[in-house]
Amino acid sequence: MNRVALTSKKFLLPGLMIIALILLVTSPSYISAYKVMLLTSILMYIVVSVSWAIFSGPTGYISLASAAFFGVGIYTAAILGRILPLTYVIIIGGLVSVVLALIVGVITLRLKGMYFAIFTFGLVELLKHFLLWWEINITGTRGRFVISVHSETVFYVMIIIFVAVLLTAYLIKHSKYGLALQSIGEYEEAAEHIGINVTMVKIATFAISSFFIGSAGAIIATRWTYVDPYIAFNPIFSFMPVLMSIFGGLGQLFGPVLGAAFFAYLEESLITKFPYHYMLIFGIILVVAILYLPDGLIGLAKKWKKGSLSSGLVELLQKRQKGRKEV
Amino acid sequence: MVLEILDILISGLLNGGIFALIAVGLSMQYGVARVLNVAHGEFIMLGAFFTWTLYTMLKVNPLVSLVICGPIVFVIGYFLHKTLYRRIRLSSESQGAFEGNSMLASFGLLFIIQNLAILRWGSGIKGYSYLNFPVNLGGAMFAANRLVTLLFAVAICIIFYLFLTRTRLGKAIRAAAQDPDAAGLMGVNINQVLALCFGLGALMAGLAGSLLSMSFRVQPTMGLEYTVIAIIVIVLGGLGSIPGSFIGGFILGLVGSIVSHFEPGLSLVAYYVLFMILLLVKPTGILGR
Numbered sequence: 001m002n003r004v005a006l007t008s009k010k011f012l013l014p015g016l017m018i019i020a021l022i023l024l025v026t027s028p029s030y031i032s033a034y035k036v037m038l039l040t041s042i043l044m045y046i047v048v049s050v051s052w053a054i055f056s057g058p059t060g061y062i063s064l065a066s067a068a069f070f071g072v073g074i075y076t077a078a079i080l081g082r083i084l085p086l087t088y089v090i091i092i093g094g095l096v097s098v099v100l101a102l103i104v105g106v107i108t109l110r111l112k113g114m115y116f117a118i119f120t121f122g123l124v125e126l127l128k129h130f131l132l133w134w135e136i137n138i139t140g141t142r143g144r145f146v147i148s149v150h151s152e153t154v155f156y157v158m159i160i161i162f163v164a165v166l167l168t169a170y171l172i173k174h175s176k177y178g179l180a181l182q183s184i185g186e187y188e189e190a191a192e193h194i195g196i197n198v199t200m201v202k203i204a205t206f207a208i209s210s211f212f213i214g215s216a217g218a219i220i221a222t223r224w225t226y227v228d229p230y231i232a233f234n235p236i237f238s239f240m241p242v243l244m245s246i247f248g249g250l251g252q253l254f255g256p257v258l259g260a261a262f263f264a265y266l267e268e269s270l271i272t273k274f275p276y277h278y279m280l281i282f283g284i285i286l287v288v289a290i291l292y293l294p295d296g297l298i299g300l301a302k303k304w305k306k307g308s309l310s311s312g313l314v315e316l317l318q319k320r321q322k323g324r325k326e327v
Numbered sequence: 328m329v330l331e332i333l334d335i336l337i338s339g340l341l342n343g344g345i346f347a348l349i350a351v352g353l354s355m356q357y358g359v360a361r362v363l364n365v366a367h368g369e370f371i372m373l374g375a376f377f378t379w380t381l382y383t384m385l386k387v388n389p390l391v392s393l394v395i396c397g398p399i400v401f402v403i404g405y406f407l408h409k410t411l412y413r414r415i416r417l418s419s420e421s422q423g424a425f426e427g428n429s430m431l432a433s434f435g436l437l438f439i440i441q442n443l444a445i446l447r448w449g450s451g452i453k454g455y456s457y458l459n460f461p462v463n464l465g466g467a468m469f470a471a472n473r474l475v476t477l478l479f480a481v482a483i484c485i486i487f488y489l490f491l492t493r494t495r496l497g498k499a500i501r502a503a504a505q506d507p508d509a510a511g512l513m514g515v516n517i518n519q520v521l522a523l524c525f526g527l528g529a530l531m532a533g534l535a536g537s538l539l540s541m542s543f544r545v546q547p548t549m550g551l552e553y554t555v556i557a558i559i560v561i562v563l564g565g566l567g568s569i570p571g572s573f574i575g576g577f578i579l580g581l582v583g584s585i586v587s588h589f590e591p592g593l594s595l596v597a598y599y600v601l602f603m604i605l606l607l608v609k610p611t612g613i614l615g616r
């Protein structure tokens with residue numbers, strides 16, 4: 001690779017991302033098995049958060065259904081893991097989530113604002129309690145064992161889902177659908193009037209975003225080896241993506257990534273020793289983020305950058321804007 | 328057969344009383360202050376734990392601790408609105424944004440209160456015995472403490488309803504419920520009224536918790552289930568309608584006791600199914616505007 005291409009701004013970011021990806025893919029050969037597990041968790045939270053942000057970020061509809069899609073993926077792995085090869089299990093886990101998302105999408109068409117959030121949260125609890133009842137009374141068990149897979153396989157599958165979700169999020173954001181979603185979030189009626197098929201766009205995006213959560217659930221279940229409805233449909237998986245995305249910053253693709261990485265690391269380092277302190281900190285950060293970080297960490301970084309520039313360095317700012325226009 | 332029906336009916340009413348009380352509380356918070364307080368159940372839990380502590384440590388009669396716990400949770404709720412929700416209200420650009428942000432903030436609050444309670448009292452199940460003798464109601468047997476709970480719940484709801492309809496402050500609250508901006512223009516101190524509503528909602532939750540602790544076991548994670556029930560009831564009764572929440576509480580109590588009579592594991596599932604059907608068919612509820 002020549003130097004000009006690397007130093008030019010256009011190639012810098014993709015280049016860095018490819019290097020990061022290569023480092024990530026080769027990491028099992030030089031970091032400990034524990035670190036690989038930690039990276040897998042971080043990737044899982046990133047997948048769930050970015051998927052959540054694909055739909056809820058631009059539209060402003062707060063979906064609390066993530067735990068439902070995640071749980072559906074987990075149970076797909078628990079039921080089909082013994083009969084089908086891993087690849088099929090993961091794809092089916094995603095597809096079952098898509099079907100669930102489509103059903104939810106169709107029946108919640110008329111619900112706006114808070115009702116959508118409450119409905120999707122109710123869905124998680126409904127599935128959990130129904131499944132619990134079903135398992136105890138019909139199948140006669142409480143939990144299920146999931147066939148386990150080598151932790152490096154889990155890691156590589158998670159990387160594939162991670163890359164897929166980032167690419168999807170990027171493509172949606174930079175397509176006309178991204179604009180349509182944005183306009184739905186800003187003024188739904190107006191979006192409808194300028195000819196956007198609001199219903200279609202909403203349902204399709206919701207379904208696409210659910211695919212990745214379902215498949216992430218299907219692969220992570222192989223690491224947990226034992227699941228029951230309370231583990232699989234833990235409502236924390238509905239709140240985590242919301243908090244991680246808000247904390248990181250919703251406007252940018254990297255906001256949810258940053259937030260997810262932060263919390264996944266925090267969880268890993270605190271939850272075994274101080275589980276209740278972790279949840280307490282989780283709650284405090286959620287409140288503080290809503291109060292003081294409306295645009296998340298990314299927004300904070302931008303504000304800070306802007307603030308230091310405007311304090312007397314107007315010239316530099318103008319120069320930069322000029323430069324940006326020329327690029 | 329007759330006895331069975333009587334049994335279902337009475338246990339439905341007994342559950343319904345407490346459902347009505349917590350739903351009226353949440354109705355104040357969501358119907359007037361527009362905060363969908365998902366931490367509502369945590370105030371119930373706090374009320375229950377305060378009562379349990381007072382009873383086991385100082386032998387305070389649970390009915391006496393109503394007048395101690397109620398004001399404590401009221402003050403907590405009042406200052407929460409004064410500090411947290413008021414700030415969110417001022418910084419949110421629209422009503423929709425405020426509702427979303429305040430709901431997320433109350434999720435944060437849920438985790439904070441719940442885990443503080445676990446750190447303070449431990450995650451185990453607590454309980455005590457008070458008025459725990461059976462009462463015969465036409466052949467169906469019920470514990471006396473549950474009847475007392477029903478009586479107090481209904482009495483508190485009625486007193487509260489009279490406060491809303493007969494006093495000047497109640498009038499201000501009703502005005503704020505209809506249109507906060509217009510009420511503000513008419514000279515209602517809107518921040519004060521909204522904080523008061525939030526505090527009153529917490530008060531109801533705290534009283535409900537005190538009453539619940541007499542007949543049910545107490546643990547730090549008990550809250551969310553009651554929150555969900557309260558949300559279902561206020562949607563069932565119609566958002567912002569106090570009589571609606573009251574009636575809705577009893578309806579849900581009856582539905583719960585009918586379902587759990589046939590299939591005990593499915594009563595929560597039945598609540599959710601009812602709730603989802605309701606959201607789809609009549610989101611305004613039975614007495615909604």
